[in-house]
Amino acid sequence: MPEFDLDSFKKTWQEQPVQQKYDNNEILQMLNRKSRNYVKYIFWISVVEFLFFTSLGLFYIIQGKESNSFINILEKLGVRRTPEIEHSFDNIYLALKILSLSITAYFVYKFYQNHKQIKIEENLKKFISKIIQFKKTVNMFILLNIGLLITFTSIFTVFVFYVLNTQNIAITNSALTGFLIGIILSTALSVLLIWVYYRLLYGIIMKRLDKNLKQLKDIDSQEN
DSSP states (O other), rough: OOOOOHEEEEHHHHHOOOSSSEEEEEEEHHHHHHHHHHHHHHHHHHHHHHHHHHHHHHHHHTTHHHHHHHHHHHTTOOOOOOOHHHHHHHHHHHHHHHHHHHHHHHHHHHHHHHHHHOTTSOOOHHHHHHHHHHHHHHHHHHHHHHHHHHHHHHHHHHHHHHHHHHHOOOOHHHHHHHHHHHHHHHHHHHHHHHHHHHHHHHHHHHHHHHHHHHHHHHHHHHHO
16 A cells, blocks of 8 residues: 655645635626615615605695694794794795605616616626616615705705794893704704615625625726
8 A cells, every 4th residue: 555645645635726615707696696686775775755745745734734743843942833834834844845855766766777788698898887887876875865954954944044034032141052053963963864874774785886896897807
């Protein structure tokens, strides 16, 4: 029986060709499929958001809860409740709500379009560019939602000062300071909550999509 040579065995074992479990084509197919699923998840989340906020907005408009809450704040500042003020507020609120839902509906459509345009058999460079474009769309959606909140708050603040001026109401410096600080703090908190909400909900999916994108770019660099 020949003597066993460990060094010779190790050398022979190391020289054996290692076969890849998957080739680049198969990996590309898997990454493509996963990416399509992530885009689909964001599309369905945006649909649920749109339906939820549409239902909520209609409920508040029908019940008049937003109007009552806002007028109660004005009354604390000494404003007299009048049909004109209520009517003006309702019109502003309705216009802003329609604007908000229109923007959300537009992005729902864009997410749907992105999902449909991404094809498994598509060439790699084109697929990567579509994933990058989708990421930009998601980021724009988040920033626009934050921008809308700041815009709405600014418009309602201007409306408050307009009503105070119309009714010739002079408020003390301390009351004015308290009101402005309250507006700034509530707006900052709302922006923070929206940011955290989107970073948690969309961020998890976007991180996975980023990982896929990095792998796709690696495959692309290997092929070039």
